[in-house]
Amino acid sequence: MAVVGVLALQGSFNEHIAALRRLGVKGVEIRKPEQLQTVTSLIIPGGESTTMAKLAEYHDLFPSLREFVQMGKPVWGTCAGLIFLANKAVGQKAGGQHLVGGLDCTVHRNFFGSQIQSFEAELSVPELVSKEGGPETFRGIFIRAPAILEAGPEVKVLADYPVSSNRLSNSDSPIEDKTENPEEESKVIVAVRQGNILGTAFHPELTADTRWHSYFVKMSNEIIEEASSSSLVPAQVGTSHYQPPASDLPIYP
């Protein structure tokens, strides 16, 4: 059975592997370039993007990661992972940081501010619900989270979050204030899909709700099935696998 790779340099990789395990899918830790050869899809977890970029640089992972994305293999980035996958990121550390790229959008690192501005929100996720069922909303946990300011025409928006447009113009973003009333609410994008690349600014791995993981596994499955006829997912991950979680507390594998 094919396995899902989880980039395990730093951050919430254990949580992702635990979420996959709950779906009956095996996740393996990826720390070295050669380990990327053994997997058909990859999750880049949350964590500190600066730290992850440094560690990837030490072990020369960027060329292999870029190749992985360019080959069209399914990749999902959460939070720091989303920053990794973006073609352009603003709000980086002095001297900038390396990105993998592939996702045609501009991400504002740490858009919502420091830890004290971290929050939870019920997000409307029509695309996810149409594929996975379950409640109409998804509990998004935003921790020092990034946001997508601009997305290219190829990019499909899966969820957004309202912010005051004041917030947008205050941030050193390239977006101009298009609204006439500065108090009016506008939105930032927090979940996208472009081809085989999935990106979320929040952390589905920190909640007991596994719909995003199931969505990604199915997405990988479709792509692999196009190439061959092997199956990534065991039979029980059907169309209506969603069960209300017993407890929605954070998961500590």
Added chain:
Amino acid sequence: MEGSGVVTVYGNGAITETKKSPFSVKVGLAQMLRGGVIMDVVNAEQARIAEEAGACAVMALERVPADIRAQGGVARMSDPQLIKEIKQAVTIPVMAKARIGHFVEAQILEAIGIDYVDESEVLTPADDANHINKHNFRIPFVCGCRNLGEALRRIREGAAMIRTKGEAGTGNIIEAVRHVRSVMADIRLLRNMDDDEVFTFAKNLAAPYDLVMQTKQLGRLPVVQFAAGGVATPADAALMMQLGCDGVFVGSGVFKSGDPAKRARAIVQAVTHYSDPEILAEVSCGLGDAMVGINLNDSKVERFAHRSE
């Protein structure tokens, strides 16, 4: 509780939540720090070195623990101006220390918008009986522990992250090993315990029963657990990871050594590749002088870890 006829001691969740900053969000940042190294820095320049080396957060201080030991006197919260300067210099999370029980220092740290408060025994305690009631804050806290009971008491008070106390500023790993082993041994004991025996076990630990039960079910502490206090080499850091910690704090070990940038980078790599002896060997080579350690058999050495229960 009206009409239910039931007295609920702790409400529905095991941990009291406030609307503004749910416990899951507080714990969430700690989860993002897993597998990372948090470094003590005393100025913006050191903070930049730590960030460049790949630290996942920095602890802003006026004096590292080794200097607090050497100079003596009362150690207090750092000047907020210094913490602000460090915060501006880096993009990674910034933590700062408040004295045990000094909730006003914590309020000040919350007001300047840092990411985590360390209620630390390294500073001179302000209250010898009570810790800060951390539920009253929107900002998350990390606290030290020597054993499982102490860890769970801190979590009940609202700590969203736990670290071992170790013996800060000594460059001597023995106390940190003792504390991690103590926590892990009690959790292993708990996992194999009959449910009937947990009540007495909780009483003996002097820890809240519900959190003891939650620990038993999870098979680990219900929050992220880091190692701290005496880490000086990449091997020390990997040792703590192999003993089951989620990450490592390095205090005096980096900036009291011969080549801080190189040592910082080596410790970061050692934490990521903690179970790969070949990489550990590679990163341990040619790091220059390690910090001079302190032998803890000397009875004149003050034990910071014994400052609180």
